[in-house]
Amino acid sequence: MWLAGMAVNSTSQLFKSLLVTSELIDGQNRGRLASSSLYDICTRIHRISLGTSFWPGEQLQHSSFSGSAKHEKHRNLSLVCVSNMREFDQTALVSAGKYLQNASTISEAISLVKKHLHQGSTIDSYMYVDVLQRCFKHKDLTSVKQVHDCILKSGMDQNPYVANKLMRVYIRCGKVQDARHVFDKLVKKNVFNWTTMIGGYAEHGRPADAIEVYNQMRQEGGRPNEVTYLSILKACACPVGLKWGKEIHAHISHGGFRSDVPVQTALVNMYAKSGSIKDARLVFDEMAERNVITWNVMIGGLAQHGFGQEAFSLFLQMQEEGFVPDSTTYLSILTATACSSAGALGWVKEVHRHAVKAGFDSDMRVCNALVHVYSKSGSVDDARLVFEGMLDRDVISWSAMIGGLAQNGCGHEAFSLFLKMQREGVIPNVTTYCVMYSRGMQ
Template sequence: MATLALSQVQSGGGLRSRVPYSFGNGAVRKLCQEGRLKDALHMVELMVQQDIQSPTNAYISLLKECTKRKALVEGKRVHALIVQSGLDSDIFLGSMLVNMYAKCNSVLDARNVFNSMPEHNVFSWTAIISAYANHGQGEKAISLFQQMQQTGIIPDKVTYVVVLKACAKIAALEQGKQLHLHIIKSGLESEVIVGSALVDMYAKCGCTEEAYEVFNRMNERDVVSWNVIVAGYAQQGLRKEALALYEQMKQEGVQPDNVTYVVLLKACASIAAMDQGKLLHSHIVRSGYELDVIMGSALVDMYAKCGCIDHARQVFNSMHERNVVSWNAMIAGYAQHSLGKEALVLYEQMKQKGVRPDNVTYVVLLKACASIAALEEGKQLHSHIIRSGFQLDVVMGSALVDMYSKCGDIAHACQVFNNMLERNVVSWNAMMAGYAQKGHGKEALVLYEQMKQESVKPDKVTYTVLLNACASIAALEWGKQLHTHIINASFESDVILGNALVDMYAKCGRMELALQVFNNMHEQTVVTWNAMIAGYSQQGLGKEALTLLKQMQREGTKPDEVTYASVLSACSHSGLVDEGCHVFDFMCKDHGVKPTVDHYACMVDLLGRAGHLADAEDLINKMPIQPDVVVWMTLLGAARNHGQVEIGKRAFDNVVRLEPENDAAYVLLSNIYAEAGRRDDVVKEMKDVGVKQNSWVQLD
């Protein structure tokens, strides 16, 4: 074998030593093992030029290293050398090239090499199937597997694992079941990697029982197998079962790894299971796992989604390394809890640390702006997105539409919506919600018709948004049509839609239809009861509202602040003074609900309508919280209705103290004085409080 000084085979960045080095396949392998890919490649190029020896083994070493490092550029140079050496018909090298291109994310190159091969073996077939499976083309991968079988090539366990992963990604259950039969016939079901892939396929296709049956039959189960079954249950929302499997796993002596904990933390995050999440955190600490970037990000996400922002921030601050996922998790936590300012501050810190935002960052930040109606900050983010070169894909576009809509800028929301090349149901929902929130119910309903014409299938959110739009403009006929569509879509059992239907019928004045929906609901939350009680209140049906409150309590649903506000309003509109006072006392003393300023406003209205103005004023003076303008205006209105000049004057003084420019207060006081025959006092009063002459002439 020839010997050559390494200085002679330097390539650009150079070899680190000038010590003589053997020149040949063994030397190439050694350079690859040392991670010196460019030097190894240069050595092979010299071997080919000088025709020193057959470089087949060197090509194998180079392709393995290129595959490992996903070095596409170097891989293409190796490919060119193989062709130059006349070895492009070698089935083994061809298979390795297919595998290298697949792992380097160049599916087209992988397919071209595969097609050019004179014959194929199980390795080359598995490599090309894997290329398609790993790049979201599961159907193509399954089709290639069927072609492979037709050529008489017998799949091995790796082939089955690859095709099962393809089935899992596209939830191709029937094809997965057929594969399972082939695997049983091949005697490979007991292989741990095949069994794990079967469990994963069934779990991702939503068949947790079948997944567990396969798992139970496995003779050997490693940590990967356990992670797959735990993840399967967790992804299906079966948190208790996932945690029970975790305990069983430990009892059987299998040590959980970081994947196990990440999977379980995601499960806890998805259902806001704070206690279990904290317990897992303590297990992680006791197990000695370092808070790496993946584990730390999962903990931040879990605490944030469980509503414990302080804990999330503590974990975030303690992380030695943070990537864009970690920052996104923390920013999302703030956004989810309407802490938009904190999310935007963190975004600035993220940029200062040199972490480049990705599309998830911007989507989360747009949600943060939407949550606090921060229009200017949202516009700046929109500019950053454009300058950063991000495509206005369906997710980003929907987030922008939602942000502009919730910030009240319907014009910009429409502009973004109309410029989107692709729109899904989320995009349409965001735009319709924007119209509905601004009181443009008709426009929302017109957009719904356009959405159907473009063959976009409505979901539950669509119908909820549209029912709210109907409620806001009392569009009863539209609401009835939507109700029919909901039934046809088999959504009638959804509690949120049920609540929206009750609210819509109530606000359209059709309490009998609201009650019909209410009684047919399988589940009634406090929101359902509140919608029904509010409907009775709006119709002035105080006795019915009180009856429903008692029924609600009998059935074990605890009334909240909104419930009591609606009941008190119903009593006020129906003149049920004693009943209203009883409800207020019960709320404060027996139920332990702290009255808000809205409850006091309802009580002042209740007493004021009944002519008990002295009691109403006394209640205001004894309020443990500061009365607002609404409370004093309610008293002022009652004073005007009952001709109570002095109480009206005191109420007026408090209103102008809080809001000096409140025109309605001046009008009410003017009317009180005028009806009492004290028109001169109107002019005097206006001069005393400094109202300009043209204003009080208008009042007169």
């Protein structure tokens, strides 16, 4: 079978492919996978094969199946995977865990690896991935360097799974150039290595470097998968990325991803953030299938470009088509409303009504946005009602209300609220002081 573009010929290779895929997509390590049921493992395989897992830290991190036929296909493939894995020897899965289980700290784990290495014993990829996962969790660059040294001494630097994890830890620690060094030393690179490097540059705002690696991948015969496209589109989602993004769009259209909802959603996001809201809307309108994330991205893009009325119309349309807005939807539409002037208060009240009906009136982020937008629309009384009705408040809540009062000429009340927030143990932040001083309330 094929797993996200990688040939899998045995159950052992199947697990290794699953391992590196999970490391690439959501950072789950071998220990967590080994403790999962076989059905859950096969479910993840199927989700990856259908393209419903994404690069970490993005909004595009969840998707959903729709239709009983897809659910049935999902179930059947999982059962087939289970039947094929019954003879799988799980000794390799727990060997590293057993060896390192007594290491309570990263330094102890590294000491055990060094001892193992000094004795001339073989250190498998699982052990290195286990230690690197600890470094990843704590962003421990000093320890990563030590582990990297052990990897070089044991000759495991050419193992694509170990190299991929090492690259990801360097990227998490902000050392993208060190990750590139590991990447460049790999003689044989797989799709995950290419995608990790592209994603690392995207994560650190280096679109030109991401494009360079992407082009190199294609020149060397690499075949981008869904996660590759999500990563490179993230890199292009900036003001200077539009030209590159259009080229990637052409590759996607010719590569069989025109009906892939996550990739098409990423295209909408890329066009919106690179300044071409018209192209974003064209991609959105041409999509035969959408999910809530797609709607959120389009509404957010319209809000970003000041098309409040169009965003509000889309907010109503998504509900007419049977989609249920989530907290991100409400934050996006409230942002769009805040960017508008004509009829803004009426829109805010309508969105507020929808939010209450959907149960988001207790969501702190939504309430904070309502306080801000009501204040900006000139209805400080409505802002005050939302603020006073909140069961929990953070410094953003207090700052929004203080700023709203100051903005609407209620300076004395704003200062009183400023003192009250401190009596209640909430420490003002930079934003709080900015809204105070910006209104001449020194």
